Amino acid sequence: xxxxxxxxxxxxxxxxxxxxxxxxxxxxxxxxxxxxxxxxxxxxxxxxxxxxxxxxxxxxxxxxxxxxxxxxxxxxxxxxxxxxxxxxxxxxxxxxxxxxxxxxxxxxxxxxxxxxxxxxxxxxxxxxxxxxxxxxxxxxxxxxxxxxxxxxxxxxxxxxxxxxxxxxxxxxxxxxxxxxxxxxxxxxxxxxxxxxxxxxxxxxxxxxxxxxxxxxxxxxxxxxxxxxxxxxxxxxxxxxxxxxxxxxxxxxxxxxxxxxxxxxxxxxxxxxxxxxxxxxxxxxxxxxxxxxxxxxxxxxxxxxxxxxxxxxxxxxxxxxxxxxxxxxxxxxxxxxxxxxxxxxxxx
Amino acid sequence: xxxxxxxxxxxxxxxxxxxxxxxxxxxxxxxxxxxxxxxxxxxxxxxxxxxxxxxxxxxxxxxxxxxxxxxxxxxxxxxxxxxxxxxxxxxxxxxxxxxxxxxxxxxxxxxxxxxxxxxxxxxxxxxxxxxxxxxxxxxxxxxxxxxxxxxxxxxxxxxxxxxxxxxxxxxxxxxxxxxxxxxxxxxxxxxxxxxxxxxxxxxxxxxxxxxxxxxxxxxxxxxxxxxxxxxxxxxxxxxxxxxxxxxxxxxxxxxxxxxxxxxxxxxxxxxxxxxxxxxxxxxxxxxxxxxxxxxxxxxxxxxxxxxxxxxxxxxxxxxxxxxxxxxxxxxxxxxxxxxxxxxxxxx
Numbered sequence: 001x002x003x004x005x006x007x008x009x010x011x012x013x014x015x016x017x018x019x020x021x022x023x024x025x026x027x028x029x030x031x032x033x034x035x036x037x038x039x040x041x042x043x044x045x046x047x048x049x050x051x052x053x054x055x056x057x058x059x060x061x062x063x064x065x066x067x068x069x070x071x072x073x074x075x076x077x078x079x080x081x082x083x084x085x086x087x088x089x090x091x092x093x094x095x096x097x098x099x100x101x102x103x104x105x106x107x108x109x110x111x112x113x114x115x116x117x118x119x120x121x122x123x124x125x126x127x128x129x130x131x132x133x134x135x136x137x138x139x140x141x142x143x144x145x146x147x148x149x150x151x152x153x154x155x156x157x158x159x160x161x162x163x164x165x166x167x168x169x170x171x172x173x174x175x176x177x178x179x180x181x182x183x184x185x186x187x188x189x190x191x192x193x194x195x196x197x198x199x200x201x202x203x204x205x206x207x208x209x210x211x212x213x214x215x216x217x218x219x220x221x222x223x224x225x226x227x228x229x230x231x232x233x234x235x236x237x238x239x240x241x242x243x244x245x246x247x248x249x250x251x252x253x254x255x256x257x258x259x260x261x262x263x264x265x266x267x268x269x270x271x272x273x274x275x276x277x278x279x280x281x282x283x284x285x286x287x288x289x290x291x292x293x294x295x296x297x298x299x300x301x302x303x304x305x306x307x308x309x310x311x312x313x314x315x316x317x318x319x320x321x322x323x324x325x326x327x328x329x330x331x332x333x334x335x336x337x338x339x340x341x342x343x344x345x346x347x
Numbered sequence: 348x349x350x351x352x353x354x355x356x357x358x359x360x361x362x363x364x365x366x367x368x369x370x371x372x373x374x375x376x377x378x379x380x381x382x383x384x385x386x387x388x389x390x391x392x393x394x395x396x397x398x399x400x401x402x403x404x405x406x407x408x409x410x411x412x413x414x415x416x417x418x419x420x421x422x423x424x425x426x427x428x429x430x431x432x433x434x435x436x437x438x439x440x441x442x443x444x445x446x447x448x449x450x451x452x453x454x455x456x457x458x459x460x461x462x463x464x465x466x467x468x469x470x471x472x473x474x475x476x477x478x479x480x481x482x483x484x485x486x487x488x489x490x491x492x493x494x495x496x497x498x499x500x501x502x503x504x505x506x507x508x509x510x511x512x513x514x515x516x517x518x519x520x521x522x523x524x525x526x527x528x529x530x531x532x533x534x535x536x537x538x539x540x541x542x543x544x545x546x547x548x549x550x551x552x553x554x555x556x557x558x559x560x561x562x563x564x565x566x567x568x569x570x571x572x573x574x575x576x577x578x579x580x581x582x583x584x585x586x587x588x589x590x591x592x593x594x595x596x597x598x599x600x601x602x603x604x605x606x607x608x609x610x611x612x613x614x615x616x617x618x619x620x621x622x623x624x625x626x627x628x629x630x631x632x633x634x635x636x637x638x639x640x641x642x643x644x645x646x647x648x649x650x651x652x653x654x655x656x657x658x659x660x661x662x663x664x665x666x667x668x669x670x671x672x673x674x675x676x677x678x679x680x681x682x683x684x685x686x687x688x689x690x691x692x693x694x
Contacts, residue, residue, distance in 0.1 A: 004351035004369070011617070011638055013393060013541035013542075013549075014393065014539045014540050014541025014542070014549070014551065015539055015541075016391070016539045016541075016551060018392070018393055018541070018617055018638065019617050019618065019635075019636065019637055019638030020636055020637065021637050022351070022369070022636075022637075044363070045365070046360060046361065046365055107678075108677065108678075109676065109677030109678040109679075110677065111677045119466070119467070119470070120466070120467075120470035121470075123466070123467035123468075123470040123471050124470050124471055124473065126471065134677060192361045192362055192363045193361050194360035194361025194362075194363075194365070194682060194683065195360075195361070195676065195680055195682040196676070196682070197676045197677055197682070198676070198677060199676060199677070199678050199680060202360075202361070204361065204363060270358070270365055270366050271366065288366075289366065289367055289369075289637075290366055290367065290368050290369075290636075290637035290639060290643070291358055291365065291366030292637060292639065296637070329456065329542065329543070329544045329545070329546060330455065330456030330457065330458045330481060330544055330545060330546070331454075331455075331456040331546050332456075333542055333546060335541060335542040335543070335544070336541065
């Protein structure tokens with residue numbers, strides 16, 4: 001058995017550690033120099049939704065975003081795992097309409113919103129969710145906008161060209177995969193390939209390469225001019241519309257609303273987080289061994305931001321509340337805390 | 348750093364291990380002899396809801412269950428972490444009514460049902476959940492029935508006697524704690540004490556002692572006559588009404604519906620499971636290090652049942668589907684599996 005990754009997060013109750021979360025962390029600069037490495041940063045992991053900003057680069061670099069006149073909110077939604085709140089679903093619908101198609105073009109599948117109030121509102125209205133409520137509908141609307149632009153360039157019918165865009169061999173997905181490969185510098189031809197929740201491929205990439213890609217996204221160094229411009233545009237869009245990238249009460253939206261372009265961070269399923277810290281020229285990639293996204297990786301990411309970035313005022317208060325989380329029970333009594341373990345906490 | 352517990356469960360995607368869950372397993376007989384030990388079985392852990400059957404022993408042993416004429420369904424609910432489906436809430440209400448009180452006596456707090464359809468039905472009806480929907484309402488109704496019986500014996504007013512029954516020092520909770528101590532053989536005076544989700548105390552107890560307690564519950568050996576009779580009564584009640592102990596589509600209900608009194612198993616928060624296998628004279632206790640209840644500990648428990656019990660027909664098919672779980676995405680495509688790791692799988 002290989003040695004275990006370090007414990008990054010503790011769940012405390014009654015004065016003892018009740019549960020613990022192990023994982024690995026890579027922090028690199030855009031030259032590939034390692035700033036921090038905890039655990040195994042060379043094992044390929046599926047980055048899932050943490051790399052949506054990389055997957056959205058072709059939407060901007062191709063000229064599609066300009067062709068369809070996409071707004072900050074729409075570009076932020078293209079990088080999002082949103083809560084399926086009404087404004088998220090409406091914004092995805094608007095993106096599709098600009099490109100001349102509708103919800104029928106989306107191949108992500110439908111699911112009930114992540115946002116609790118939106119579930120209950122749909123249920124109370126007696127309606128069911130559509131693909132617009134899928135947390136990935138913005139990313140998919142971005143793929144569709146890219147595909148409609150390419151179809152127009154080729155003089156092909158949109159719906160015919162788009163059909164099957166989630167498949168690895170489709171022209172749209174090939175552009176997306178090429179952007180992943182270019183930014184991470186990790187060859188994907190031989191990489192393990194899984195299918196993501198929204199049916200697109202997810203390729204196994206080491207944390208080292210993911211952190212490098214995010215250092216590049218934050219600085220533009222090591223990217224093509226087109227990708228560098230696209231990365232800058234997407235970071236600005238998310239900073240201008242942070243609520244679109246996640247939603248009410250969610251970590252990414254709260255952190256980016258507080259810190260603006262100082263942080264670009266994005267969660268992925270199965271306990272993955274990636275972030276760019278442009279002022280430091282650093283990229284960050286985290287994977288919890290147990291795949292815990294709901295609580296562990298957020299605490300880890302908050303602790304890393306605290307450890308790396310100088311913070312003050314409301315931003316410092318917010319990050320402190322996210323790296324040391326009160327757990328309350330059904331009567332509102334504090335019963336425990338989630339805290340960064342010593343390996344991770346700010347020194 | 349102490350050595351890590353073994354990997355018990357793998358989450359697979361795209362031909363590789365995407366995430367992994369470590370934990371510890373104790374299997375003992377009623378004499379305390381160890382049948383199987385994986386990882387550290389002597390570290391005290393909070394058993395949470397996995398010991399509800401132990402906490403329900405005083406309800407029966409005291410004569411309260413007989414005094415109020417509790418049915419199989421009601422006794423099963425006293426051992427339950429139920430889904431808050433209408434029949435669960437109604438059964439909790441019926442228990443309270445038999446003892447002459449109502450929902451106002453419950454001190455567990457209210458939360459939305461675990462059962463998805465019941466959330467949407469409440470939302471569609473424009474109503475909010477009450478303490479009857481709390482997954483612990485049956486356990487609390489059992490505490491209240493015990494308290495009403497003791498109040499009657501003492502000639503005290505019910506509501507006055509019951510007030511604060513969730514507190515460690517209350518007479519009702521003292522009886523519950525004494526049953527935990529007697530069955531596990533683990534002294535609780537010096538044990539770490541946390542507050543559970545439903546506001547009662549949870550005491551840290553090693554897996555070794557928890558597995559011993561469940562071997563005793565399954566066999567009666569090592570228990571007082573009153574506890575042995577109560578354990579037999581509660582096991583029979585849950586076998587007769589397995590739907591009450593969890594609910595629609597839930598692991599404990601499905602397994603006990605298929606296996607009857609051959610297995611008594613009960614999940615607890617933060618990745619805990621306990622089980623009694625009476626025909627083998629064995630008790631089982633599992634804790635996932637990462638606290639994963641939603642997927643990891645169920646796969647571990649299913650694999651242990653398969654490994655320990657001879658199974659055939661529908662029961663074998665059911666357990667195989669629970670120890671090797673298909674993961675499908677929003678389009679219904681199989682994207683991965685949850686599987687017992689080699690350390691755990693049937694030999």
